[in-house]
Amino acid sequence: MSDSRSSGPEVGIALIGHVGMGPAVRGIALAAADDFSTRYDLDRERGIFSRPSHKLYGESYVGRILVLNAAKGGVASAWMLREMVTMEKAPLALLLNDANPVMAQGAAFANLPFIDRFQTDITAAIRTGNTLYVDPAKGVVTIERRGR
């Protein structure tokens, strides 16, 4: 399950990644040290993680800033992210340690804010419930507030 410990990262800390894509957004993180595929892991109609072995199993990702390790699986995410945005069943933004082309192509098609290749392990630096400001044009994520 997601990490909800009360202690957390330093507020105001800026996490530096590669320059990303999509608009800047502010929102609440949903984070786990696990990987991500729209096909493999999600019930896209209900907007929850449906893969029993996933660390975010049962959690709703809708409107959250998803913070996960690596993109996995195949081509599906490139179409699906846009469909999820259209159906209002999408995360607010996506932050990964390690993207693959499919996820980048999907984010570009969906105009979903997306950053990867951070200087630190993003899944360790951010906890579920943190308030984040995501600035893809600069490749920077700022932790503005701890806790849920």
Place this chain on the structure above:
Amino acid sequence: MNLTHHEQAMLDGAHGRAAQWGIEYQQRVGTFFDAEDFVPIRLVHISTDRETMGDSGLRFIEELAAMPPADRRPRAFAAADFRGFDADAFRFLLPGRDLAGESEEAAVALGKLGVAASHAYINDHSVTAPTFGEACGYSGTPSVIYMNSFVGARCNFEAGPSSLAAFFTGRVPRYGFHLDDRRRATHAFRVDFTPKHAAEWGAIGALIGRKLNSYWSVPAIEIPGARPAVLSLNHMALNLASYGSIAMCHVVGITPEAPDWQTVTAGRRIDTAETIARKDVREFLENWGGVGEPVDVVALSTPQLCITEIAEVAELLAGRKVHADTTLLIYAPLEIKRAAAAMGYAKTIEDAGGRLVHGHDFFATYAREIREAHGWQRLMTHSVKVANICEGYGYKPTPASLHRCIDSAVAGKVLP
């Protein structure tokens, strides 16, 4: 990215609106991955399964198709693995959804764009054939890893909209596996046994993929025994992609760029090769469990079966009956299904109670809805990729050999 005059004109709209959309989109993706420029391509493969595309994807394609021809001129040959739907089978599998009708809309729109329809799952051996070193814009992960690893063509995952963009621009951003340095092996594995069946090949791909877990990793793999069949390599490769998002491997002695270990490791330090042992593969397959439990559905797909596999299934089923509480689904391209009918294999399978299904694969046709419609839980399959995906759809999968899948379908329970 550095653009040629031609590409800049495309971006400025001089070559039509579809190309303008395409190159702007590709530029955003290319910039994300630090591509310096574009590389021309002539071949494109588009993944268009209806579930994946969604209504928004369909509308997007229809909007492109509605443009005047001058605005949507193709600049590459594109084949869509738009495999259609088996109306009879899907009426049984999903009585509440008109899959055939939904798929027809997309087929019509893609046809207007000039995209050729293919019924094959991996159209690496039926529709198009890039040459060694040729850049191409393939979409399906099994096709991409096949092209990089066994043909020596150069390709990144150019998923759905990305391959569509390549169709209109005739180029793709040059990053990843278009670059010599990215194509070199990063890790080494030695398999200490010769796999016997598809599930074992799939398990090898799953174990390596799960360990490396990065698109940018390139495993070099040595496998003892005679030269593997392409189908066996495909089962391994598509699980490298499924579990690790891996787009290229070197199978020593088979990959054109990997005739031997010296070539594989040239100029790059790779620590000692890890061993994939038979017991690792056995444990991987056994960990899915289910032995002794009732099996609700046996789905043989991903990739769709070839004619030799259909023949094997028919021989295994001859004179037997699938258990009344078990559904046996065997997926094949339309052409193979027709061949199986002509040879009598289809009748043997149907007489035994199996269903030979053409069209899109099991996992790509609302498999979650199918499970819910039938109340299914335990799934058996010879494809480790199907097990991996369908676990996320609420199934309890058991991957096993084709032989064991058929025997279990007859017994109505998962046999050891």
